[in-house]
Amino acid sequence: MKIFSVEQIQNWDAFTINKEGILSINLMERAAVACFDWIVQSFDESYCFKIFCGKGNNGGDGLALARLLNSIKYQVSVFIPHNNKPGSPDFEENLKKLKKTSVHISVLQNENSFPSISEKDIIIDALFGTGLNKPVKGFYKEIIGYINANSNDTIAIDVPSGLYVDKSTITENEDVSIIKADYTLTFQNQKLAFLVAENEPYTGKVVFFDIELSKDYEASTPTPFEYIDDSMIKGIYQPRKNFVNKGNYGYASLLCGSYGMMGAAVLSSLACLRSGAGKLTSVVCEAGYGIMQTAVPEAMCMVSGEKHIGNFDDFQHFDVVGIGPGIGKFKSHVKLLENLFKSFKRPIVIDADALNILSENEELYSSIPVDTIITPHPKEFERLFGKSTSDFDTIDKAIETAKEFRIYIVLKGHHTLIATPDGKGYFNSTGNPGMATAGAGDVLTGIITGLLAQKYSPLQSCLLGVYLHGLAGDIAAEGLSQEALIAKDIVENLGNAFKEIQET
Ligand SMILES: NC(=O)C1=CN([C@@H]2O[C@H](COP(=O)(O)OP(=O)(O)OC[C@H]3O[C@@H](n4cnc5c(N)ncnc54)[C@H](OP(=O)(O)O)[C@@H]3O)[C@@H](O)[C@H]2O)[C@@H](O)CC1
Ligand SMILES: Nc1ncnc2c1ncn2[C@@H]1O[C@H](COP(=O)(O)OP(=O)(O)O)[C@@H](O)[C@H]1O
Numbered sequence: 001m002k003i004f005s006v007e008q009i010q011n012w013d014a015f016t017i018n019k020e021g022i023l024s025i026n027l028m029e030r031a032a033v034a035c036f037d038w039i040v041q042s043f044d045e046s047y048c049f050k051i052f053c054g055k056g057n058n059g060g061d062g063l064a065l066a067r068l069l070n071s072i073k074y075q076v077s078v079f080i081p082h083n084n085k086p087g088s089p090d091f092e093e094n095l096k097k098l099k100k101t102s103v104h105i106s107v108l109q110n111e112n113s114f115p116s117i118s119e120k121d122i123i124i125d126a127l128f129g130t131g132l133n134k135p136v137k138g139f140y141k142e143i144i145g146y147i148n149a150n151s152n153d154t155i156a157i158d159v160p161s162g163l164y165v166d167k168s169t170i171t172e173n174e175d176v177s178i179i180k181a182d183y184t185l186t187f188q189n190q191k192l193a194f195l196v197a198e199n200e201p202y203t204g205k206v207v208f209f210d211i212e213l214s215k216d217y218e219a220s221t222p223t224p225f226e227y228i229d230d231s232m233i234k235g236i237y238q239p240r241k242n243f244v245n246k247g248n249y250g251y252a253s254l255l256c257g258s259y260g261m262m263g264a265a266v267l268s269s270l271a272c273l274r275s276g277a278g279k280l281t282s283v284v285c286e287a288g289y290g291i292m293q294t295a296v297p298e299a300m301c302m303v304s305g306e307k308h309i310g311n312f313d314d315f316q317h318f319d320v321v322g323i324g325p326g327i328g329k330f331k332s333h334v335k336l337l338e339n340l341f342k343s344f345k346r347p348i349v350i351d352a353d354a355l356n357i358l359s360e361n362e363e364l365y366s367s368i369p370v371d372t373i374i375t376p377h378p379k380e381f382e383r384l385f386g387k388s389t390s391d392f393d394t395i396d397k398a399i400e401t402a403k404e405f406r407i408y409i410v411l412k413g414h415h416t417l418i419a420t421p422d423g424k425g426y427f428n429s430t431g432n433p434g435m436a437t438a439g440a441g442d443v444l445t446g447i448i449t450g451l452l453a454q455k456y457s458p459l460q461s462c463l464l465g466v467y468l469h470g471l472a473g474d475i476a477a478e479g480l481s482q483e484a485l486i487a488k489d490i491v492e493n494l495g496n497a498f499k500e501i502q503e504t
C-alpha cells in the first residue's frame with residue numbers, strides 16, 4: 001500500500017473527483033457514512049456526541065456525521081470555533097443541511113462557551129485533518145487543551161487535529177497542541193504520521209476506511225514510502241516446486257554465538273532453517289559446538305575460536321553469510337569483518353554485535369559490499385549513524401544512508417522500516433509489542449539469511465522476512481499473550497505464518 005504525502009492525498013481527492021465523476025460533496029458523504037457505520041457498531045444510543053468542527057473539509061466531515069447520527073436518534077451537538085472566514089464549500093453545504101435538523105449548533109466565541117462534558121459524552125474531533133498548515137495556537141490551542149483535559153473517549157476524524165500527516169509535529173522547544181485521540185478513523189491509506197513512535201500518544205487505535213479513491217491514481221503515482229501489506233507479500237512469495245532438492249534452496253551460513261550467548265546462535269540457526277533454506281552451516285566457537293549440535297541437529301557446524309569466533313575466512317562454500325547474533329564484541333572481529341567484506345561476493349546480513357563492531361570502526365563502512373543487509377535496532381542505528389532530532393529525521397537518515405552506501409537498512413521497531421539503496425522506505429504491518437523480548441532480533445537475522453539463500457533478492461528477503469517474522473509473532477501472541485511470548489515462539493510459528501500467506 002502506498003503512503004502518500006499531504007500534497008498527494010489532496011491530488012488523489014481531486015483526481016477522483018475530476019476523473020471518476022464523483023462530486024466532492026458525495027466523497028465527503030462517503031467518508032462520513034464510513035465513520036457513522038463504525039460508530040453505530042461501537043457505541044449504543046445511550047452515548048451523546050459532541051462534535052468539534054473546523055471550517056475546512058475535516059469540519060465538513062464532522063457536520064455530515066452529525067446529521068447521520070442525528071437521523072437515527074443519537075444525541076448530537078456541534079461546536080464550531082468562531083472564525084470570520086467562510087468555510088470550505090462542502091463545509092458550508094453540510095452546514096446548510098445540518099441547520100434543517102434538530103442538531104444544536106453552537107459557535108464557540110471564547111473559553112466561557114466551551115460545553116460541559118459529562119460521563120456519557122463521546123468527543124468527535126473534526127477540527128483539522130490533512131489540511132493543517134501551521135502549528136496550532138491561540139483559541140484552537142485552548143479548545144484542544146480543553147478536549148484533552150477530559151477523560152472521555154475521543155474519536156479523531158481522519159487525523160488527530162494538530163498532527164501533521166507527513167512530517168514531524170513534535171518540536172524540541174515548544175509544547176505542541178494535538179488532540180489525544182482514543183480512536184482515529186482515517187480515510188483510505190496508511191499515513192506516515194501513524195507509523196512513528198513519537199505520535200503514539202495522539203493517534204490511539206487507527207481504523208482505516210476505504211472510501212474508494214481512484215485506483216488509477218494510486219497505481220500511477222510514485223511515492224518514496226510503502227506499507228507492506230498482504231498483497232505485496234503475495235507478489236513476492238514463491239511456493240516450492242516439486243522436482244527440487246536441497247541444493248535448489250541454497251547453502252546458508254551464520255557466524256553466531258559465543259560463550260554465554262549461544263541462545264542467539266540457536267535461535268538464528270533454527271529460524272534460518274525454518275524459513276526454508278536448503279542447508280545451513282553455523283560457524284560457532286568451541287564452547288558452543290555441543291550446544292549447537294544438540295539444539296539444532298539439522299545444521300552443520302564449523303568451529304573457530306575457543307570462547308568466541310576467532311579467525312575465519314572459509315566463506316567460499318556459502319550462498320549467503322549472516323553475521324552477528326551473539327558473537328560478542330572482540331578485537332579479532334574487526335579482521336573477521338574485513339575478510340568477509342573483501343572475499344565474499346554474495347549476499348551478507350549484518351546484525352547485533354557485528355553492527356556494534358562496525359560502529360566502532362567507521363573506516364569499514366565504505367567497504368561494506370553493495371546490497372548488504374544490516375538489521376539494527378534503534379540504539380544500534382544511533383551508534384552507527386548518530387542521533388536524530390525526531391523519528392522523521394531517523395527515517396530520512398536511514399534512507400540517505402542506504403543510498404550513500406548502497407545497502408539495505410532494516411531499522412527494527414514497531415513498524416520496522418526497510419530503507420533501500422534506491423531511496424525507498426517500506427514499513428512493516430505485522431508484529432506486536434510481545435516481540436520486545438530478547439532474541440527476537442536474532443530470529444529475524446536467521447529468517448532473512450534463509451530467504452536470501454533461497455534466491456529471494458535482498459529487497460524481497462527484507463520485505464518477506466520482516467512480514468513473516470511479525471506475522472509469526474502475531475500468531476504466537478494470539479495463543480500465548482504478548483507477555484508470555486518468547487523468541488522461540490516466533491520460530492515455532494514461522495510455519496503458521498507461511499501457511500497464512502499461502503492461503504491469502
Ligand atoms: N482527501 C480525501 O481523501 C478526503 C478528505 N476528506 C476530508 O477533508 C480533510 C481535508 O480537508 P481540507 O483540505 O479542507 O483541510 P482541513 O484539514 O479541514 O483543514 C483546513 C482548514 O483548517 C484551517 N487551518 C489549518 N491549520 C490551521 C491551524 N494551525 N490553525 C487554525 N486553522 C488552521 C484552514 O484555514 P486557513 O489556515 O487555510 O485559513 C482551513 O480552514 C481530510 O482530512 C478529510 O477529513 C473527506 O471529506 C473526503 C475525502
Ligand atoms: N513493540 C514492538 N512491536 C512490533 N515488533 C517489535 C516490537 N518490539 C520489538 N519488535 C521486533 O522484535 C525484534 C527485536 O529485535 P532486537 O531489538 O534486535 O532484539 P534482540 O537483540 O534481543 O534479538 C525486531 O524485529 C522488532 O521489530
Ligand SMILES: [K+]
Pocket residue numbers: 058125126127128129156157158159160161
Ligand atoms: K481531525
